[in-house]
Amino acid sequence: xxxxxxxxxxxxxxxxxxxxxxxxxxxxxxxxxxxxxxxxxxxxxxxxxxxxxxxxxxxxxxxxxxxxxxxxxxxxxxxxxxxxxxxxxxxxxxxxxxxxxxxxxxxxxxxxxxxxxxxxxxxxxxxxxxxxxxxxxxxxxxxxxxxxxxxxxxxxxxxxxxxxxxxxxxxxxxxxxxxxxxxxxxxxxxxxxxxxxxxxxxxxxxxxxxxxxxxxxxxxx
Numbered sequence: 516x517x518x519x520x521x522x523x524x525x526x527x528x529x530x531x532x533x534x535x536x537x538x539x540x541x542x543x544x545x546x547x548x549x550x551x552x553x554x555x556x557x558x559x560x561x562x563x564x565x566x567x568x569x570x571x572x573x574x575x576x577x578x579x580x581x582x583x584x585x586x587x588x589x590x591x592x593x594x595x596x597x598x599x600x601x602x603x604x605x606x607x608x609x610x611x612x613x614x615x616x617x618x619x620x621x622x623x624x625x626x627x628x629x630x631x632x633x634x635x636x637x638x639x640x641x642x643x644x645x646x647x648x649x650x651x652x653x654x655x656x657x658x659x660x661x662x663x664x665x666x667x668x669x670x671x672x673x674x675x676x677x678x679x680x681x682x683x684x685x686x687x688x689x690x691x692x693x694x695x696x697x698x699x700x701x702x703x704x705x706x707x708x709x710x711x712x713x714x715x716x717x718x719x720x721x722x723x724x725x726x727x728x729x730x731x732x733x734x735x736x
Contacts (some may be wrong), residue, residue, distance in 0.1 A: 557639055557709035558718060564637035564707055565720045568601065569731050571635060572684075572722070575603055576729040578631060579686035584609040586631070589673045589680035590705075592642045597710035599637040602673065602680060604628045609688065613671045613695070620672035620679050634675075641715060642667070642682070643706040648721050656721050658734035661702045670696040690729040700726035 572588060579586040585606040592599050604623055606612055612627035623630050645666045648656050667682040674680075684692055684703050693700040703724040708715030720735040 557711050560639040561707060561709045561718060561720060564599070564640040565722065565733055565735070567635060567637060568705065568707065568722060569733055571601060571603060571632065572724060572729075572731045574631070575686050576690050576692075578605055579688055579729070580690045582609075583688040585611050585688065586686040587628075587671065587673070588684050588686075590642055590667055590682040591678060591680045592682075594641070594710075597639055597641070599640050599642050599707070600678070600680075601632070601635040601637065602630065602675060603632040603635075604630050604673065611685075620674035623673055623675040628673075637707070639710045641708050641710045643708045643715060643719055645704045645706055648704070648706045648716065648719050656719065656734050656736060658721055658723060658732075659702075664702045664704050665694045665697070665700045667694065667703065667705055669694055684724060686729055692724050692726050692729045702726060 575586040575588050578584070582605070587604050589602045589604070590599055591601075602623060605628070607627060607629050610627075612621060612625075621628060645664065650656070650660065667684065669681060669683040669685075671683055671685070672679055672681050673683070684694055684705075686692055692703060694703055703726065705722040705724065706719050707722070708719040712718050718736075720733065723732045723734065724730070725732070
């Protein structure tokens with residue numbers, strides 16, 4: 516085997532290898548956060564949800580960059596069950612399948628899309644509006660305040676098992692993040708709070724996803 520062929524063989528991960536890595540990371544994350552769920556009641560379960568979400572966003576960025584494709588992370592609050600369902604899908608072709616598409620939701624598993632994670636459930640957690648995360652006062656979450664910050668909202672819709680997901684962030688092949696229909700996002704703020712708290716904003720956690728890099732930062736009190 517020549518030097519060039521050896522170098523080419525080590526060029527990168529195949530899609531199957533990367534999805535295997537993502538699955539292993541998910542299992543390790545799930546095992547590590549199980550202990551958090553039983554510590555501190557709802558506060559422990561919120562820490563578990565924050566850890567799961569940050570890990571999932573990191574995996575989405577890694578998948579987008581390594582496979583030169585679009586990756587979509589969808590969130591669906593389920594108030595009746597006091598949880599948030601999360602799905603991650605990617606473009607099989609490297610082309611955004613929603614571009615020019617109608618408002619009809621695309622199925623999670625289709626000719627254009629494939630699931631990386633079919634369903635992740637954030638138990639005892641609710642998705643709060645960004646304005647609900649205090650920026651001043653006794654319960655302030657100290658964090659950077661960029662000029663251009665987006666909530667989770669999207670013109671893209673995903674369908675899975677009779678549920679339509681309408682809140683999402685999109686990772687470009689470069690690792691950048693945006694919230695459609697806008698093509699640029701400075702920072703995306705994802706605010707999670709305990710579903711059972713009387714005033715969930717007082718216990719909320721903020722995940723900031725930097726648009727230019729796709730990196731996620733977590734802020735809690």
